[in-house]
Amino acid sequence: MGGPSPADVRARLLPWYDANRRDLPWRRTRNPYRILVAEYLLQRTRIKSGTPYYERFLKRFPTIRDLAAGPLDDVLAVWEGLGFYGRARNLHAAARVIVEEHRGRIPQSYDALTSLPGIGPYTAGAVASIAFGIRVPAVDGNVTRVIARVFRIREDVTTGTVRRRIAEIAARLVSEDRPGAFNQAMMELGATVCTPLAPACPKCPLERLCLARAAGEERDLPVSSRSRSAPVVPVVFGLVTADERVLVVRRPRGRLLGGLWALPGGERSGRSEKEDLKGSIRSQTGVEVRVGPRWTHVDRTFSHLKWSGSIYRCSPIRRPQETDSVRWIPREEVMRLPLVPFHRDAIKALAGIESFESTR
DNA sequence: AAAGCGGGGAC
DNA sequence: GTCCCAGCTTT
Helix, strand or coil, rough: CCCCCCHHHHEEEEEEEEEEEECCHHHHHHHHHHHHHHHHHHCCCHHHHHHHHHHHHHHHHHCCCHHHHHHHHHHHHHHHHCCCCCHHHHHHHHHHHHHHCCCCCCCCHHHHHHHCCCCCCCHHHHHHHHHCCCCCCCCCHHHHHHHHHHCCCCCCCCCCCHHHHHHHHHHHHHCCCCCHHHHHHHHHHHHHHHCCCCCHHCCCCHHCCCHHHHHHCCCCCEEECCCCCEEEEEEEEEEEEECCCEEEEECCCCCCCCCCCCCCCEEECCCCCCHHHHHHHHHHHHEEEEEEEEEEEEEEEEECEEEEEEEEEEEEECCCCCCEEEEEEEEHHHHHHHHHHHHHHHHHHHHHHCCCCCCC
């Protein structure tokens, strides 16, 4: 294959990690449940963003049995604001499988972990190696970058063949004695030294054996295919209120913001905001409304699209009928639901309004 | 293989 | 503004 030997990489990396590792909450425990929770929370999420959610999550769900017993809405409520809400649903489902089929014990093999919802190659490798000391790699974005540089891989790392090649290299590198520490050391190096734009090579324990550094290409690797800019999608939502109540709908699972409660409305296709809003509220809730004044604008960027549009205050013609996915509930109670974050803001702003039901 | 799925920090 | 983050699932 070529490139530095696994023994050399380990001999340099592990002492560096022992001396430089950050004190992170999930590194203070050997509890597999706590490690599992951290891995779900941190999928495609920066440590700085995920840490406060980790603390909050474990306070609300101290054990896997607490999590399995809790309603999904409570899990989503803790998750609200973090994004990728399918993770919350998957973690909740995984907890129920573990309690019902594994007697509440986190499965102690890579394959059994992979079979759980929301656990793929990375998360299975991380939990297996960190919580159970099993010698398997854990290849995340950091590890991909470190390996692409150290082994000077100049092909597009987003393709399947190159990803497999990097996984094979990672599998050979993993320490036999300390697989969990080794995997975390690779991630730590990528996060703090071998950073995307300006790697701090003089501080890197692998500088002497890094092929990209030797070629002066460290800033050019890894190569990844360009991400296209997110298209703008027009949206409109209705803040339907009367009698101190708000109309909310459950967004469909698996879709954007899936599982969260939201103001009725969404992506629009007609010629006017108000006409589209009346139609979407009717189809989603069966409620006929009078559309009032514009309440606020919407300008929100997601991973693959941008929502741009408005939220209007509305009045229902008749009292809404509640279903599993439609609620017509008091303002104080709606705030306890897991809500689309910017919809929570829009509802909260009603607090300062003198007459709640006036939409004139 | 490609698309869908959040939000925010760093530059 | 762009890039990318302790990725996985569905199509």
